[in-house]
Amino acid sequence: MFTVDPKSPLPIYEQLVTQIIRSIARGLLRSGEQMPSVRELAGTLLVNPNTVSRAYQELESRNFIVTMRGKGSFISDIPLSEVKQAAIQDPLTRLCSVADELSISNEELYQLILHIREDSSC
Numbered sequence: 162m163f164t165v166d167p168k169s170p171l172p173i174y175e176q177l178v179t180q181i182i183r184s185i186a187r188g189l190l191r192s193g194e195q196m197p198s199v200r201e202l203a204g205t206l207l208v209n210p211n212t213v214s215r216a217y218q219e220l221e222s223r224n225f226i227v228t229m230r231g232k233g234s235f236i237s238d239i240p241l242s243e244v245k246q247a248a249i250q251d252p253l254t255r256l257c258s259v260a261d262e263l264s265i266s267n268e269e270l271y272q273l274i275l276h277i278r279e280d281s282s283c
Contacts (some may be wrong), residue, residue, distance in 0.1 A: 162189075163177060163180045163205075163206065164201070164206070165177065165208060169177060172217065173206075174212050174213075174215040174216040175204075175216075175219075177206075177212075177216035178219050178220055179277070181220060181253070182220075182225060182244060182247055182248045182283050183197075183248050184209060185225060185239075185248075186241070186247075186248040187245045188203070190236050192236050192237065192238040193235055194236045195234070195235050196217070196226060196233065196234040196235065196236065198234075199213045199217060204235075205261075217234055220277075221234070223247070224237055224239055225237060225239060225247075241275075247279050249262045256270075
């Protein structure tokens with residue numbers, strides 16, 4: 162279900178956070194659904210359990226999951242609109258930073274986004 166790329170500049174725990182949020186936004190993970198245990202997911206991905214634990218802590222601090230001692234971690238009941246906004250916020254922030262570096266105006270950026278969406282049939 163989840164994958165990590167050790168060559169990515171993004172830390173593994175952030176890769177997991179991003180993938181889990183996107184899975185919630187796409188409806189692949191639903192409210193109340195139990196997440197794999199930290200050890201289980203770490204074993205599947207061949208990563209340190211502390212990495213998965215850090216991802217879960219980040220997701221919990223952002224209210225995407227709820228952890229119940231002795232029972233595990235579960236997808237929280239968060240409005241889908243909030244999940245979708247969270248899923249796109251980081252990439253948009255990075256895009257805006259690049260646009261600022263290149264002195265691309267908001268209007269130019271908006272037109273580029275529209276053009277790309279039209280061309281790629283998003």
